[in-house]
Amino acid sequence: MQAAEGQAPDNSRNYRVGLIVPSSNTTMETEIPAMLRAREQVLPERFSFHSSRMRMKSVTREELAAMDRDSDRCALELSDARVDAMGYACLVAIMSMGLGYHRESQRRLHEVTVGNGLPAPVITSAGALVEGLQALGAKRVSIIAPYMKPLTRMVIDYIENEGIEVIDSVSLEIHDNLAVGARDPKAPAELWKQLNTKGADAIVASACVQMPSLASVPLIEAASGLPVVSSAVCTTYALLKSLGLERRAPNAGTLLSGRY
Structure with a gap:
């Protein structure tokens, strides 16, 4: 669409962000979009958010393990929407599955999207926290x-x-x-x-x-x-990195200052 006279052309691109969310989580779909909405005020990219949920009510090892088994279904569902990247948002679920498990989870869930013919990078909040601290x-x-x-x-x-x-x-x-x-x-x-x-x-x-x-x-x-x-700041950082975008969002701390 041609820009109206006197207006700058819109060079933005829309990105679809898939969120793999515990069923009782009420924060991931508020804080991560809040950071990316704030980013939209200073940078051209635009984002939409698409969720799939895994059952979990109490933060116990048993419920976390059962929930993690459901993450493959979530990745498959979100890939149907041709999302550009996915974030798995339960840090302790990943960490309860064994040391270094975020690498296995990210690899497996990415392979689910590849198998569906709609490949997307997958990051986990557990891996993102480690990556964010290492970036600093x-x-x-x-x-x-x-x-x-x-x-x-x-x-x-x-x-x-x-x-x-x-x-x-x-x-x-x-x-x-x-x-x-x-x-x-x-x-x-x-x-x-x-x-x-x-x-x-x-x-x-x-x-x-x-x-x-x-x-x-x-x-x-x-x-x-x-x-x-x-965890939410680091997850946003990792999502932006996986999309190849500048890691910057206002009022979200040093990691999202654009310097990393």
């Missing part, structure tokens, strides 16, 4: 997590297996996933003060895509002087 050059981090302490320990082991030391953590010990999603997104801006951050290279404001934290990321950065990420 972070070797030592402190994290906030909503999980019961044994699950937080599993997350710490997973991150440390990727070469990043976790020097301290806060576990909120909430097993009900809806309760996690109902938390105040500015709560991490106070919780981080409980962390030992001496010697840390970065802070993880939420090691869970379901726990809202986007509003806290710039507040913690301003107060701590450290780069701050969340």
